[in-house]
Amino acid sequence: MLPAFARTPQPPYYAVIFTSQRSDVDDGYGATADRMVELASRQPGFLGVESVRDATGFGITVSYWAALEAIAAWKAEGEHRVAQATGRRQWYSHFETRVARVERATNGP
Amino acid sequence: MLPAFARTPQPPYYAVIFTSQRSDVDDGYGATADRMVELASRQPGFLGVESVRDATGFGITVSYWAALEAIAAWKAEGEHRVAQATGRRQWYSHFETRVARVERATNGP
Numbered sequence: 001m002l003p004a005f006a007r008t009p010q011p012p013y014y015a016v017i018f019t020s021q022r023s024d025v026d027d028g029y030g031a032t033a034d035r036m037v038e039l040a041s042r043q044p045g046f047l048g049v050e051s052v053r054d055a056t057g058f059g060i061t062v063s064y065w066a067a068l069e070a071i072a073a074w075k076a077e078g079e080h081r082v083a084q085a086t087g088r089r090q091w092y093s094h095f096e097t098r099v100a101r102v103e104r105a106t107n108g109p
Numbered sequence: 110m111l112p113a114f115a116r117t118p119q120p121p122y123y124a125v126i127f128t129s130q131r132s133d134v135d136d137g138y139g140a141t142a143d144r145m146v147e148l149a150s151r152q153p154g155f156l157g158v159e160s161v162r163d164a165t166g167f168g169i170t171v172s173y174w175a176a177l178e179a180i181a182a183w184k185a186e187g188e189h190r191v192a193q194a195t196g197r198r199q200w201y202s203h204f205e206t207r208v209a210r211v212e213r214a215t216n217g218p
Binding site: 005008017019051053054056058060062088089095097100101102103104107109 | 115161212215218
């Protein structure tokens with residue numbers, strides 16, 4: 001079980017905002033999702049991840065990275081490429097991926 | 110009910126990534142959350158919002174904005190200021206707010 005909140009450094013750093021709607025196809029989704037978190041967390045430049053999905057299957061995962069190069073390397077990672085293709089083909093009815101540069105961060109309470 | 114996915118324009122634009130853990134205090138939370146979405150969506154520069162919270166009370170809300178000025182104006186809005194103070198005092202056990210510049214976006218399938 002992941003801690004819910006990512007412990008990120010002072011900005012600037014990068015965020016990949018992945019919003020998705022799950023299809024009703026399971027076929028190994030959960031195990032692959034867990035494996036991708038494990039694999040991502042060992043990538044150079046990985047800073048953390050926050051992820052939530054509700055009972056309707058709509059989810060938001062935000063991963064944090066030190067640099068755009070780290071995001072590009074993760075996108076190109078072999079096992080991740082297979083998971084991306086499977087996700088596109090069967091696990092998601094729709095998704096949006098946004099790459100953003102975090103400029104400031106606050107927290108509370 | 111909101112559509113799950115925000116229909117954002119071509120980047121660049123801005124995202125406010127708000128991750129939060131709800132406390133066990135209700136006290137008008139749901140009505141205020143709905144009201145804030147309604148109010149935000151009428152603010153100049155508002156582009157959309159995506160939000161999900163799971164059964165553990167952990168949630169991610171990402172709102173999208175045309176410019177940093179629009180985010181600053183929303184943060185300073187009167188009713189929103191009251192909601193922020195109440196959130197900090199009783200609705201959330203912890204939250205993180207990150208302001209980020211969306212540089213590219215893709216979607217599928």
